[in-house]
Amino acid sequence: xxxxxxxxxxxxxxxxxxxxxxxxxxxxxxxxxxxxxxxxxxxxxxxxxxxxxxxxxxxxxxxxxxxxxxxxxxxxxxxxxxxxxxxxxxxxxxxxxxxxxxxxxxxxxxxxxxxxxxxxxxxxxxxxxxxxxxxxxxxxxxxxxxxxxxxxxxxxxxxxxxxxxxxxxxxxxxxxxxxxxxxxxxxxxxxxxxxxxxxxxxxxxxxxxxxxxxxxxxxxxxxxxxxxxxxxxxxxxxxxxxxxxxxxxxxxxxxxxxxxxxxxxxxxxxxxxxxxxxxxxxxxxxxxxxxxxxxxxxxxxxxxxxxxxxxxxxxxxxxxxxxxxxxx
Amino acid sequence: xxxxxxxxxxxxxxxxxxxxxxxxxxxxxxxxxxxxxxxxxxxxxxxxxxxxxxxxxxxxxxxxxxxxxxxxxxxxxxxxxxxxxxxxxxxxxxxxxxxxxxxxxxxxxxxxxxxxxxxxxxxxxxxxxxxxxxxxxxxxxxxxxxxxxxxxxxxxxxxxxxxxxxxxxxxxxxxxxxxxxxxxxxxxxxxxxxxxxxxxxxxxxxxxxxxxxxxxxxxxxxxxxxxxxxxxxxxxxxxxxxxxxxxxxxxxxxxxxxxxxxxxxxxxxxxxxxxxxxxxxxxxxxxxxxxx
Numbered sequence: 001x002x003x004x005x006x007x008x009x010x011x012x013x014x015x016x017x018x019x020x021x022x023x024x025x026x027x028x029x030x031x032x033x034x035x036x037x038x039x040x041x042x043x044x045x046x047x048x049x050x051x052x053x054x055x056x057x058x059x060x061x062x063x064x065x066x067x068x069x070x071x072x073x074x075x076x077x078x079x080x081x082x083x084x085x086x087x088x089x090x091x092x093x094x095x096x097x098x099x100x101x102x103x104x105x106x107x108x109x110x111x112x113x114x115x116x117x118x119x120x121x122x123x124x125x126x127x128x129x130x131x132x133x134x135x136x137x138x139x140x141x142x143x144x145x146x147x148x149x150x151x152x153x154x155x156x157x158x159x160x161x162x163x164x165x166x167x168x169x170x171x172x173x174x175x176x177x178x179x180x181x182x183x184x185x186x187x188x189x190x191x192x193x194x195x196x197x198x199x200x201x202x203x204x205x206x207x208x209x210x211x212x213x214x215x216x217x218x219x220x221x222x223x224x225x226x227x228x229x230x231x232x233x234x235x236x237x238x239x240x241x242x243x244x245x246x247x248x249x250x251x252x253x254x255x256x257x258x259x260x261x262x263x264x265x266x267x268x269x270x271x272x273x274x275x276x277x278x279x280x281x282x283x284x285x286x287x288x289x290x291x292x293x294x295x296x297x298x299x300x301x302x303x304x305x306x307x308x309x310x311x312x313x314x315x316x317x318x319x320x321x322x323x324x325x326x327x328x
Numbered sequence: 329x330x331x332x333x334x335x336x337x338x339x340x341x342x343x344x345x346x347x348x349x350x351x352x353x354x355x356x357x358x359x360x361x362x363x364x365x366x367x368x369x370x371x372x373x374x375x376x377x378x379x380x381x382x383x384x385x386x387x388x389x390x391x392x393x394x395x396x397x398x399x400x401x402x403x404x405x406x407x408x409x410x411x412x413x414x415x416x417x418x419x420x421x422x423x424x425x426x427x428x429x430x431x432x433x434x435x436x437x438x439x440x441x442x443x444x445x446x447x448x449x450x451x452x453x454x455x456x457x458x459x460x461x462x463x464x465x466x467x468x469x470x471x472x473x474x475x476x477x478x479x480x481x482x483x484x485x486x487x488x489x490x491x492x493x494x495x496x497x498x499x500x501x502x503x504x505x506x507x508x509x510x511x512x513x514x515x516x517x518x519x520x521x522x523x524x525x526x527x528x529x530x531x532x533x534x535x536x537x538x539x540x541x542x543x544x545x546x547x548x549x550x551x552x553x554x555x556x557x558x559x560x561x562x563x564x565x566x567x568x569x570x571x572x573x574x575x576x577x578x579x580x581x582x583x584x585x586x587x588x589x590x591x592x593x594x595x596x597x598x599x600x601x602x603x604x605x606x607x608x609x610x611x612x613x614x615x616x617x618x619x620x
Contacts (some may be wrong), residue, residue: 057426104601107605107608111357111361111363111422111423111426112563112604114363114426115555115559116559116601116604118555119556119597119600120597122552122593122597123594123597123601126590126597252548256430256434259427259430260431263427295434295437295438296434296435296439298434299430299432299438300431302427302430303431303435304431306424306427306431307414307424307428310418310420310424
């Protein structure tokens with residue numbers, strides 16, 4: 001069995017098991033949290049393609065997520081576009097935005113990329129928050145073009161509320177699961193495919209890769225464009241799931257939370273970021289009672305993992321396996 | 329004419345404040361290739377320690393500043409020993425230390441939040457009154473900030489150029505391996521640089537908070553600006569960073585006057601993005617020749 005086939009089978013088995021969950025667990029809170037978990041899974045698996053597999057230190061992924069969410073909300077709000085059309089349109093917008101960011105970072109290396117992408121996210125955030133001029137004047141009050149501090153709400157949904165009544169959240173659970181499965185399969189296909197090979201070659205030895213005819217220009221734009229599609233779609237689904245989008249999606253706390261998932265799980269591996277997402281969602285739930293201590297806990301987790309286990313849980317697993325193989 | 333004096337005066341004050349915190353970041357990057365994302369939290373800590381020393385302990389302002397510099401210097405030292413040193417040898421040091429210091433910064437910021445609460449407080453170290461130039465009022469506070477900033481920059485320049493420690497720091501920044509071969513204990517240099525950067529951050533935090541008030545998350549914005557300045561100048565270039573800080577401070581106050589306050593930071597960032605695309609290693613940075 002090839003590694004790619006093994007990963008696909010693991011993914012499908014896990015998806016089949018998770019699809020039974022709503023039948024077993026009746027608690028609405030748990031199902032909704034699982035839906036949020038699926039959204040984060042999509043984001044971290046795609047971010048991992050840029051950060052871990054291609055080794056480009058981009059922090060723009062949350063800004064792209066926000067672009068997807070805002071584009072969906074704005075298409076629904078201003079053009080009354082049905083969400084089912086607005087979501088893919090928003091994903092396309094996100095891909096375009098990501099390719100532009102990729103172009104901007106093309107000649108930069110390492111930390112310069114991180115700072116530039118952070119600056120870009122900050123510019124978008126400031127533009128949204130400082131937008132105070134009224135674009136339209138609905139009965140609810142002045143509405144800036146980008147939503148301002150309040151953000152958007154009431155821009156439509158996927159129609160499950162009308163169809164299923166109070167059980168709509170179960171339908172959203174399956175939409176989230178579907179998106180997460182597609183995103184994971186997509187990342188498996190990329191990592192095991194020729195594109196992944198090129199990304200890893202450029203990450204590990206740029207000089208050698210370039211001299212063997214692997215174009216940095218071409219593949220950097222590919223990785224930015226490819227990883228943005230599902231990220232934008234996840235943002236779009238986030239908007240639909242919560243029925244509102246505000247500037248909070250740009251906050252450093254959310255960025256930190258998702259970055260921790262990738263780092264704790266293991267950058268550049270297929271299952272690492274997923275594992276990290278599971279762990280941090282659980283830890284987050286566990287620390288919910290602790291209030292202010294939660295952020296301290298998250299910060300510590302991030303620092304301790306980077307310092308003591310730089311390859312994450314997936315790296316720890318690989319290390320143990322190597323140790324056992326040597327013993328045997 | 330009055331407007332020009334006013335804009336230049338506030339621009340110079342801003343630039344001087346940025347310069348002090350930027351020097352620390354540039355020194356750290358120059359010698360360790362480390363971007364310290366906990367810098368913003370250290371900035372806030374400096375402001376709060378000064379507040380604590382002056383209100384709760386009843387110390388005079390100078391002692392408050394001194395205490396803040398010592399505490400923040402120790403925090404810098406702790407970051408070196410807890411985070412940077414264990415990772416120095418690893419291949420992805422630059423990425424890892426970036427992430428680790430984001431985590432440590434979040435911890436520090438939330439500790440401050442727990443200790444001092446979320447409500448904004450005024451910085452007690454403040455000079456009342458204003459000098460009158462023609463018809464323009466320039467607060468004494470701004471003049472004090474400018475004077476302190478120039479004194480700090482002069483002190484750092486003296487340290488770097490005239491002392492053994494400074495020579496060791498410069499040698500390490502130029503070439504880590506060669507410095508080590510010449511018998512410089514680079515571990516000690518790193519520790520000194522991070523402690524110095526922490527102490528400078530404390531001064532900068534006190535200055536910023538004396539104008540805008542204390543908040544646990546007050547450091548985020550100045551830190552991003554300091555990074556922006558470092559990047560524009562070319563990471564690790566100390567003198568370039570000072571020049572860029574003054575220029576960006578002036579530019580910011582001009583943009584604030586012409587376009588309005590809410591667009592100043594966004595415009596600056598757009599400018600930086602353009603600079604980076606045009607000159608990937610910054611304005612004063614030399615593009616490195618990489619041997620394969």
